[in-house]
Amino acid sequence: MEGDESVLLPGPSAPGADLPVRAALPATVDAVRSGGAAVLVAPPGSGKTSLLPLALADALGGTIVVAEPRRLATRAAATRLATLVGEPLGQRIGYAMRGERSGGRGLRVEVVTTGLLVRRLQRDPELPGVSAIVIDECHERHLDADLLLALAVDVRANLRDDLAIVATSATADTARLSRALGTDVPAPVITATAALFDVAVEWAPPPVPAPLLPGGRVDPRMLDHVAAVVRRALAETDGDVLVFVPGEAEIHGVARRLAGHDVLPLFGRQSRAEQDRALTPTATRRIVVTTSVAESSLTVPGVRVVVDAGLSREPRTDQSRGLGALVTCRVSRSSADQRAGRAGREGPGRVYRCWSATDHARLDEHPAPEIAIGDLAAFALELAAWGAPAGDGLTLLDAPPVTAMTAAVELLRRVGAVDDDGRITRRGRQMAAIGVHPRWARALLDGAPRVGADRAREIVAMLSADVARGTGDDLPARWRALRRGEDSRATARWREETKRLGRGASSSAPADGPADPGARQVPDDLAVGIVVGLAYPERVARVRRADATTYQMAGGTGAALDQQSPLRSSTWLAVAVADRAPGQADARIRSAAPIDERTARDVAGDLVATTDRIRWEDGGIVTRRVEALGAIVLDDVPLARPDPLLVQEAVRDGIRRGGLSVLPWSPAATALRERLAFCHAHLGAPWPPVDDDALLARLDGWLDADLAAVRGARDLARIDVASALRRLLPWPAATRFGEFAPERLRVPSGSEVRLAYDGAEPPVLAVKLQEVFGWTTVPTVADGRVPVVLHLLSPARRPVAVTSDLASFWRQGYSQVRADLRARYPRHPWPDDPLAAVPTGRAKPRR
Numbered sequence: 097m098e099g100d101e102s103v104l105l106p107g108p109s110a111p112g113a114d115l116p117v118r119a120a121l122p123a124t125v126d127a128v129r130s131g132g133a134a135v136l137v138a139p140p141g142s143g144k145t146s147l148l149p150l151a152l153a154d155a156l157g158g159t160i161v162v163a164e165p166r167r168l169a170t171r172a173a174a175t176r177l178a179t180l181v182g183e184p185l186g187q188r189i190g191y192a193m194r195g196e197r198s199g200g201r202g203l204r205v206e207v208v209t210t211g212l213l214v215r216r217l218q219r220d221p222e223l224p225g226v227s228a229i230v231i232d233e234c235h236e237r238h239l240d241a242d243l244l245l246a247l248a249v250d251v252r253a254n255l256r257d258d259l260a261i262v263a264t265s266a267t268a269d270t271a272r273l274s275r276a277l278g279t280d281v282p283a284p285v286i287t288a289t290a291a292l293f294d295v296a297v298e299w300a301p302p303p304v305p306a307p308l309l310p311g312g313r314v315d316p317r318m319l320d321h322v323a324a325v326v327r328r329a330l331a332e333t334d335g336d337v338l339v340f341v342p343g344e345a346e347i348h349g350v351a352r353r354l355a356g357h358d359v360l361p362l363f364g365r366q367s368r369a370e371q372d373r374a375l376t377p378t379a380t381r382r383i384v385v386t387t388s389v390a391e392s393s394l395t396v397p398g399v400r401v402v403v404d405a406g407l408s409r410e411p412r413t414d415q416s417r418g419l420g421a422l423v424t425c426r427v428s429r430s431s432a433d434q435r436a437g438r439a440g441r442e443g444p445g446r447v448y449r450c451w452s453a454t455d456h457a458r459l460d461e462h463p464a465p466e467i468a469i470g471d472l473a474a475f476a477l478e479l480a481a482w483g484a485p486a487g488d489g490l491t492l493l494d495a496p497p498v499t500a501m502t503a504a505v506e507l508l509r510r511v512g513a514v515d516d517d518g519r520i521t522r523r524g525r526q527m528a529a530i531g532v533h534p535r536w537a538r539a540l541l542d543g544a545p546r547v548g549a550d551r552a553r554e555i556v557a558m559l560s561a562d563v564a565r566g567t568g569d570d571l572p573a574r575w576r577a578l579r580r581g582e583d584s585r586a587t588a589r590w591r592e593e594t595k596r597l598g599r600g601a602s603s604s605a606p607a608d609g610p611a612d613p614g615a616r617q618v619p620d621d622l623a624v625g626i627v628v629g630l631a632y633p634e635r636v637a638r639v640r641r642a643d644a645t646t647y648q649m650a651g652g653t654g655a656a657l658d659q660q661s662p663l664r665s666s667t668w669l670a671v672a673v674a675d676r677a678p679g680q681a682d683a684r685i686r687s688a689a690p691i692d693e694r695t696a697r698d699v700a701g702d703l704v705a706t707t708d709r710i711r712w713e714d715g716g717i718v719t720r721r722v723e724a725l726g727a728i729v730l731d732d733v734p735l736a737r738p739d740p741l742l743v744q745e746a747v748r749d750g751i752r753r754g755g756l757s758v759l760p761w762s763p764a765a766t767a768l769r770e771r772l773a774f775c776h777a778h779l780g781a782p783w784p785p786v787d788d789d790a791l792l793a794r795l796d797g798w799l800d801a802d803l804a805a806v807r808g809a810r811d812l813a814r815i816d817v818a819s820a821l822r823r824l825l826p827w828p829a830a831t832r833f834g835e836f837a838p839e840r841l842r843v844p845s846g847s848e849v850r851l852a853y854d855g856a857e858p859p860v861l862a863v864k865l866q867e868v869f870g871w872t873t874v875p876t877v878a879d880g881r882v883p884v885v886l887h888l889l890s891p892a893r894r895p896v897a898v899t900s901d902l903a904s905f906w907r908q909g910y911s912q913v914r915a916d917l918r919a920r921y922p923r924h925p926w927p928d929d930p931l932a933a934v935p936t937g938r939a940k941p942r943r
Contacts, residue, residue: 104181104188104204105150112180115143120288121151127284128228128260129155132252133277136264138288140392140434141441144264145173145232146180149205156260158227159203163210165238167193168364168371169394173232174198174207175372176395194531195592210240215531217247218481221255228260233392234273235265235430237465237493239475246490247482249276266392267430269462276491295402295440300325301452308424314346314407318450322405323353325448326383330357333446335400336377339385340435342407342424347385354383362386362396365562367585392434395441402439402447404432406455410463411470413500428463429456467494473534476504477513477520481528485518510702511538530600532560539631540597546630546698547623548615554578555627557593559672559687570662571628571672571689572621625691629670629699636691636700637669638728646682649674650703650726654682666690670699693730700725708735710742712750715758715809717743740804747806748795756788758812765817770853771837772824777856778878779836782826798823836878843867844935851877851884858900862887865896865913866925869935874900888913891921891939906930 105121106113117138127134138144149160164170174191181189190199191207199206208216210231216223223229229248234241245263252259263273270285277283306318322341329337341347344363351359362374362384374384377398384396388408408431412423427435432449439445449456467475475496476486484490486501496504508514513524513534520528527537536556543552557563558575563586568574581587618626629636634651645657645664655674657664669688676683697704703726710719719735751758775783784790791798801823802815825833837859840848845867851859859877865888874883888897888905896913899905910930918926923940927933 104153105147106180106182110180113147115147116292117143117147117288120286121147123284123286124148124262125151125155127286128152128262131278131283132257132259133261133283134263135270135273135277135283135285136262136288137268137270137285138264138266139292140266140437141292141395142288144288145169146176148262148264149177149207149230150180152228152230152260152262153204156227159225160205160228160230161213161223161226162205162207162230162232163213163241163244164207164232165210165236165241166364166389166394167196167209168362168366168389169233170207170209171196171368171371172375172394174205177205177207195589195596210238210244211531214240214244214247214478217244217251218478218528221247221251223251223256223259226259228262231261231263233266234263235267235269236392237463237467239466239470239472242465242467242493243475243478245273245276246487246492249491250482250484250489253279266434267462269430272493276493292437293440293442293444295436295444296446297436298446298448299453299456300328300448300450301455302450314342314349314405314424316349318405319346319349319353322350322403322450325450326350326354326403329401329403329446329448330381330383333401334381335443335445336382336384336396336398337401337403338390338396338399338438339383339403339405340391340427341385341387341405342409343387343422346405346407347387350385357383359383359385362390364389365589367588370585388431390438391431396438397442399438399441400443400445402435402445404435404447404449406432406449406451408463411466413469413471426459428460430462432456432459465494467492467496470500471533472496472500472504473507476501477508477524477528477534480508480514480518480520480524483520485514508534511535513538530597532556532597532600535631536560539627542630543627544615546615546626547618551620551623552627553594553597554590555624557590557597559628559631561589561593563587563590563593568662569658569685569687571687572624573662574687575620575624621690622692622695625670625689626695626699628672628689629691629695632671633700633703634726635671635674636696636703636725636728637671637685637688638693638696639667647671647685648728649683650700650728652727655685656682657685657688661685663688663690668692668696670695696725696728697730704730708738708742710735710738710746712746712753715812717746717807719743743807744800744803747803747812751795751799752792756791759817760813760815761817765821767839767853768818768821770855771833771839772821773855774837774853774859774878775833778882782829784824784826786821786824794824838877841875841884844869844871845937846935847937858882858885860885860887862889862893862895864889864891864893864937866891867935867937868902869925869927869930869933871935872903872906872931874902890917891924 108114108118120136124134124136136144136148149162153160162173164173170191170193174185174189178185178189183189186199188204190203193209193212231241231245248261252261261277263277265273274282274285302318302321306315309315326337326339339350341350347361347363351361358380360374360382362371363386375396390396406427407424408427409422409424436447439447479485479487487496505514505518511534512521513527514520526541527534530537530540536559540552540556555575558578563578578587578590635649637647637649637655640646640648645659647655647669649655649671655671663669668691670691671685671688673686674683675686706723709722710717719738721733721735722729723731769786772786776785799820802820806812838851840850841861843849843863847867849861849863851861853859861884874886876883883900886899887895890896897905897909914926925933
């Protein structure tokens with residue numbers, strides 16, 4: 097069919113069309129025709145992105161929409177497809193992404209970003225004119241791609257059973273993909289085997305370990321090592337060199353270290369011309385330094401050598417603190433294999449891995465899916481807009497973590513995007529139509545009346561599109577630089593995003609309320625702070641000390657400015673970006689704008705609350721009325737008439753924290769407690785436990801009446817603890833308390849001797865030996881269950897025997913005690929027969 101202009105897929109003899117995936121295309125097309133869905137597995141560089149859409153277009157008619165995870169890959173894929181077809185972009189092959197597109201109606205193949213296709217589905221789920229969706233590079237598990245897959249499957253199941261869906265993956269881990277795409281049975285998986293050339297592995301760890309620095313920064317020594325390995329590769333190999341580092345800063349760092357060579361950066365925020373230059377082979381040997389953007393969804397021609405730093409940058413969200421960041425981490429084994437494969441596309445290649453074989457064995461098998469580690473607020477808003485709050489009824493490859501999803505829905509509820517049941521509101525649909533993170537959408541809607549719609553859009557565009565990053569933490573200064581056009585590329589992107597936000601806002605429902613007439617009077621610097629504060633009210637921060645650069649954020653986390661920051665004189669800040677390194681108490685402020693207290697109260701008004709703080713402190717009640725903005729105390733004054741109930745609760749709390757030792761325990765109270773503990777141990781219910789934990793847990797049950805009048809330590813000292821404890825006596829059993837655990841026992845001499853209790857131990861009766869003459873049986877307590885322990889005392893009241901068997905003592909122990917003591921205490925009786933002697937507590941009268 098070559099020569100037929102209606103056919104898009106070029107013949108196998110056409111330049112660049114004889115790619116490994118070609119052999120798998122018939123089976124893929126057959127699977128789509130028969131079942132409507134398929135999974136195509138093919139390694140990077142095998143041609144799945146180039147040839148599959150053309151084959152589907154020839155087989156199905158209509159428009160084939162290809163969803164790519166990145167802007168750079170979107171434009172590159174469309175360019176490659178147009179080249180294969182032999183047409184300029186925009187004729188039958190086009191692309192679209194946020195703020196940029198090529199081609200209009202009538203496209204046969206359109207390459208779009210996954211996020212853009214999600215927006216289209218939200219506007220019109222039936223996708224008229226679209227015959228198939230290709231979701232490329234599903235193995236990367238980006239959040240947008242997971243969402244797109246779920247929505248597309250839902251559309252196919254409920255609206256358009258003729259819509260074909262093909263998911264592509266560079267790894268064979270496709271079981272979940274297959275199940276998600278299938279209806280009654282899993283979708284067929286077609287595997288393309290690519291005859292890639294051998295890639296030799298060189299293990300090249302740094303001579304001295306270079307661990308990641310706080311905040312996920314890369315040690316400069318690691319960049320030195322990467323540059324040295326590149327120079328080694330240049331000396332040992334032929335062909336272009338592709339270098340993988342985690343981010344843009346590291347790209348520039350390695351490029352500086354390789355000055356004098358033809359070094360070409362490649363990353364997502366470049367201009368189109370800069371990206372095209374890196375993707376176009378030349379006659380000279382090139383070094384392309386890139387990130388994971390070139391790992392699987394993008395092909396860099398001419399590469400025969402890969403140098404891999406072994407690092408990647410992934411989003412992480414600290415749900416407890418509301419802080420998100422891109423974190424540098426070790427690459428996974430599957431990602432390392434994909435990077436290495438880039439060296440074997442055009443001939444035998446070599447990969448230099450900047451780690452050891454031993455370290456390689458310790459790497460994770462696959463990278464974590466973004467749904468497991470990222471911020472889910474935008475994801476949750478899309479689900480609510482689809483009518484599936486929290487993903488109910490949708491086929492998601494992984495369920496979102498409960499904690500992260502709860503935090504996301506709570507944020508949407510706070511900004512008015514969803515109701516209490518998680519259903520989207522009219523305001524939520526406005527926010528979704530704007531096409532930015534819900535925080536920035538809220539800032540745009542609520543900021544326009546405060547600072548003016550134009551300025552609100554400019555500020556949100558600067559922050560949501562991440563332009564002018566790396567130019568310091570002073571956001572107003574960044575805005576001024578963009579307005580002046582100091583960085584033409586950044587300014588162009590910012591202006592285009594500003595225009596897009598204007599279109600998004602106008603396509604949604606009108607903003608809430610008219611513009612404030614005073615909005616124009618707000619200074620530019622303060623306008624930035626207002627918009628940032630509306631997006632992140634919990635990051636409104638006040639300096640901790642007058643001369644310091646550390647701040648307290650409303651959300652409770654401390655934050656620090658760089659010592660050289662131009663913002664260090666600001667008392668109040670609205671923080672846009674902050675991240676906290678593991679093990680660090682304070683976060684690092686990456687970007688912020690100065691504000692004042694009045695603005696803080698305005699943008700974070702929901703966090704402002706006045707509470708009466710009544711607490712026990714240093715032996716007394718402290719009562720204050722505190723106005724706070726989250727964790728930031730705004731005003732703190734004495735409270736003249738505190739609520740008595742709150743005072744009592746503060747006293748209870750003080751006792752719980754300080755322990756029962758803060759109470760005035762008299763000997764009588766201690767003795768009563770020991771008797772109660774004895775009864776509980778030996779008689780059980782209804783006698784209550786009186787250990788510390790039990791008494792502290794039941795303060796209201798025995799001490800409540802005494803605490804009502806307590807205001808300080810003096811009042812505590814007046815409490816009669818013994819009387820309070822008597823409230824715990826169980827009735828009617830309490831009527832026999834003196835029988836079960838008597839305070840005293842009458843001994844043969846007639847004396848009433850006090851018993852000493854010690855919890856569950858048998859009580860001790862310490863009595864002078866002469867007072868128990870004639871006593872043969874030890875008395876019992878606890879209803880006859882526990883014999884007391886006799887401590888028989890000398891006339892000097894020192895123990896001479898301990899026994900619970902008096903009969904045995906008289907027979908065997910008394911004679912020895914008599915022999916030892918009668919000469920020492922001659923005025924006290926020491927009869928030969930103690931059983932017949934008269935018991936007495938007195939000495940013989942002096943003559």
